[in-house]
Amino acid sequence: MYPFGRTYRQVMTTGEAPQIGTAIRRMRRWRGMTLDALAGLSGLSKGYLSRIENGRQAVERRSTLAKIANALRCSVGDLTGTFVPSGQGDSDVHAAIPDIQFALVTTSLDHTRVAPQRPVTELKAETARVADARQACEYVEVGRALPSLLVDLHATAVKGTGDDRHEALRCLVLACQVTTLLVRNLGEGLLAWNAAQRGCQAADRLGDPLWGGVAAFAYTQALISLGAYDEAHEHARQAAEGLRADDDKSIQVYGTSILTAGFCAVTAESGQADAEIAEARNLAQRVEHPNAFWLGFSTANVDLWRMSIALEAEDPVVAAEVAEQLAPETIPLRSRRAAFFIDYARSLAGLRRPDRDVVELLRRAEQLAPLRTRNNVFVRSMVTEMIERSRRDSGGRELLGLAERMGLVRTV
Known part of the structure; x- marks a missing residue:
């Protein structure tokens, strides 16, 4: 056992990049749990868990991580950890996390201490630029731009009037989506969830199911990163039910919602996704201008979802077959x-x-x-x-x- 008074966070702070097997073993020992006990609680075999702990077996499914985390009474993030930067570019991106967090903590949609600093047309253009940069994997630029953009959008959403206020709310939904997807990939699951929640609040103020669906996508991605697959499935399903796929943009939001719902059902081991994949494929063929709301929805993207879903269903054969054809x-x-x-x-x-x-x-x-x-x-x-x-x-x-x-x- 570890010395009395030490938290698991302190035990895990070694100054080195986390390895999942090592993290699982440390958490198990910190809990005073034997490998047999972990196997019994997680429903996974002792031999399989031993191979993971010793680095001889890769973790291949999100549901495996969730089962282990639930058995150890910890979060998925406790096992996956936060990536330790190894280069200047990586460090620059991580350096933006405190500023992004501060921007969200010190703002709300009910009050602001600052006046709008930029016209809404400039904020709209900046939001699009940052969203493009994230999809281009220009993470350093995204990290630098987000804190001030989030603050300025909140200021206009609170103190703006008429069309300016509504445009700021729409931009805030997208900026929170960018924030969620960026910090989630940095291992900051709770920060991703906070950003996604803010995006949902902005969408609620708009009262438009289409923007609600856009915000729901970021929220489900944050929940997935935290291992909350059932909750993510429910939110994706509700978002899809509130949409009418009758124009180019709504088709893409609806298609993304049903793919997310199918993915979560498979990951949570509560259902299949064949029907969702088939429906999304048909919808993608009707899309004229892909990537609405930076969701990346397209025929090729449906195949990428199909690969991810197959991997969560422990079917690498299907995933490889799709990859070889794409x-x-x-x-x-x-x-x-x-x-x-x-x-x-x-x-x-x-x-x-x-x-x-x-x-x-x-x-x-x-x-x-x-x-x-x-x-x-x-x-x-x-x-x-x-x-x-x-x-x-x-x-x-x-x-x-x-x-x-x-x-x-x-x-x-």
């Missing part, structure tokens, strides 16, 4: 292309394909989105497993280079 150049968004390579790598790892093939896909994802790739919980788990399995395989040099940049190994 040309990366047909995915216009840099952030989604990175997600494609990560999920493709997960499918090959699940099929026990050669490590060099998995590493090559992860390297391509890292080239597109370095921070997102290095901080991804499944990437970190796969890399740890490959390192433990062999440091001398044919993909060793690329693998060790990736692992070093992720802070999982250190060279001397």
Whole structure:
């Protein structure tokens, strides 16, 4: 047992990047729980848990993390941790987190201490620029721009009048979506949830189901990052029920909502998603101008959702088949292309394909989105497993280079 009075956060503060297996073992021991007890409470086998703890088994599903976290009476974030920056760019992004948090804590939609600093036309253009930058994986620029943008949008939403106020509220929904998706990828699940909540509050003030659906997407993503899959499923389902898919934009919000609902049902092991995927595919064929509200909805994006859903259903065969039929150049968004390579790598790892093939896909994802790739919980788990399995395989040099940049190994 650890010395009396030490919290789990203090035990986990080692100055090194977290490894999931290590975090699970530390939390289990801190709870005074045996591996047999954890197996019984989580419904997972003792051997499987032992391999995860020792880095010999990658965590392949979100539901696995949720089962372990529930058994250990902790959050998923306690097990996945926050990525430790390994380079200047990574550090710059993380340096923005306190300012983003301060911007949300010191503002509300009921009062503001500052007057609007920028005209609403400029705020609208800045919101679009930041949303574009996030999809282009320009996270440093996004992190720098968000704090002042959030403060200015709140000021106009509170003190503005008429159309200016409503435009500020619409922009705030989008800015909170950007904030949620950025900080979630940095391991800041609670901050993501707070940002998403603010976006939902802005949408409520607008009273428009379409904007409610946009805000609900960010909220469900925050809940997913916290392992609250049933709650995320319910919010996505309610958002879809409130929408009418009768124009280009509403089709995309509705399609994203049903895909999210299907994903959460599979992840929570409470349902299937075949019907949602089929319906979303039909809807995507009707879309004339993809990426409304920066949701990325398109035919190619439906395939990306299908891959993610298959992986959560423990079906790497389907995920790999979809990936092999999907040309990366047909995915216009840099952030989604990175997600494609990560999920493709997960499918090959699940099929026990050669490590060099998995590493090559992860390297391509890292080239597109370095921070997102290095901080991804499944990437970190796969890399740890490959390192433990062999440091001398044919993909060793690329693998060790990736692992070093992720802070999982250190060279001397």
